[in-house]
Amino acid sequence: MKKLLNVSRRDALKAGAAAVLAMPFVSRAWAQAVEINMLAWYGHGEPDMVGAFEAANNVKFKPKYYAGGDNMLALIAQSPPGTYDIILSDAEFVQQLNVAGLIEEMNAADYPFDDMIYDDFKQFPGHWKDGKLYSMMVRCGHLGVSYNTTAISEEEAKSYKCYWKPEIKGKVGHFDWHLPSLGQMSLLNGNGAKLWDVDEAGWGKIKETTMSLRPQVGGYFDYGGTFNGLKNGEMMAMAGIGDWITGVLEKDGAPVKSVVPVEGGIQWTESYSIGKGTAKADIVKKFIQYMLSPEGQAVSAQMAAYPGFAITNGGRKALNETNPKEAQRTGQMDGAPNDPVTLIKEGRIHYRDIPKQQTLEDWNDFWQEYKNA
């Protein structure tokens, strides 16, 4: 040990010189890495998601994160064309990306459609136009009642009505985005599959129901605030979220859970598109193929920032092999009662969409009014 530490001055100088001489090669190796500009929800460009692909392909992801589809469209609109090589979008906003000419056409033959876990996912609304593919679904998750198990029982959590429980007054939080929260209010009003397609009378009722929840509300939170609110016990229920938040906390030991209530749940769906005018379309295509491979799907299902469901059979199998506990927790096992595919087949899940008879501005205006009430 003594000998190991007994380094002569000459040895130290040699090591130092070697390190200095190696520096240009190190920096050259970095310089050669292709930089991929990604626009995505938080976490998609982090090492747990892209690290293996970066190492294998000598690329470096440069993510720009957003929260909410409107926010994503706003960011793109502010950037010159070609700024983003790859765009992860909420599925309901793909159509708008396409209309605005912001994404490239994709070749369906490049992706594993045959392995999709559910037929709907092969022709996801808005992803195809005139028989041409513009976006590739990569993961999804379900939104429902997210609650603290010490304050709300499993029985109570079976309905959105639990948000009105007197004992949790001032302790109901909202993820600060109008679409999921107002969607849940629409479901509670009994709109079912037509939750996004409501006429003026229906929209009036949604506003009424939402306003009646206002006295219960303890705050409106961004991504970090939502985590903290549930983790430190400030919020006992959170509207507009699901296992994508509580799953992380649950794994951390917090007494929180998400369930799909009897009125139905909402599916968030994330899809990758290739940015219009990118010079890196080939490597971006390779990355999307990686994310849809069994390995990529298993990684995506266990994403550190927020978990999701694998959408290919291969992905589900890989998840069951690499982390059966997580597969079981999230119901991603054939025959599980909370299997996400079973829930969709039973008609209990509705894909998140944008309002059909009102504009997003109408919904957002009301959301601001609600927050100020």
Add this chain to the structure above:
Amino acid sequence: MSEHRSDNSAYALAWRLPMILWQGLFFIGPLIFMIAMSFFLVKNYRMEPALQVGNWTKTLSRGFFWDSYFLTLWLAGLAVIITTCVAFPASCFLAFRVSDLARRWAIFFLIIPFFTSYLVRIFAWQVILAQQGVINAGFSLFGIGPYTMLNTKFGTMIGYLTLCLPLAVILQTFSLANIDKRLVEAAHNLGCGRLRTIFTVVVPLAKTGLIVAAVFCFILSFGDFVAPYYLGGSKPPTLSIMIIDTSKSGQQWPRAAVVAIMMIVTMLVVALTAIGYAYRKRR
């Protein structure tokens, strides 16, 4: 003589020019652009130059804008009152009761909080104020609580004080320390009590510094986004939160510009009125 004056003014201008250019480029220029932007149109999430007053009428005609406006005004005003009242005794102590060395050390310690990001300090407060946080844990030892402090206006106020209090104490201390102490002694010698000395001698003499501290406190609180969002739970939202909400949803930057202009006008009116009062000569 006139040649000398001209040289002198050229010399002075050369020194002033960078400041004028800086303000022009980074304050006046963006301000003019923001005013112009408030008349723009948004179509398909993209701003288009236009000259229409729709953003102004739509924003100013909504009840929730005015609710938010008066709430922000009230919270910032309350922050000024609390900060001034809490800071003043501490500043008096530092200005009149301690040695120069101790005062320098105190000023140094008051500057230290600015070494850490304001956001980090606010997140630290979340841990302290939470339902299961430090304060409630302390209360529980006496069998009381827990009290809801986070996501309330109380939380917001704690955030504002975190932002303003050290600055207010520093500004007040400098102002009070510059008072000719013989005037205070003279007041005492003439039989003036402590409180009367403070209100008739100390406060009038330090008026400018006290008002400047209050103005800083108002401006910082009125425009702050962090405290009402992370400690107040955005409930209800202040104008700064409304700017975020408006701009992130639907790319409504023009309407956000309207809110921002209303804030700037309010701050200018308050600041100019206060400064005018501070420097007003006694008749």
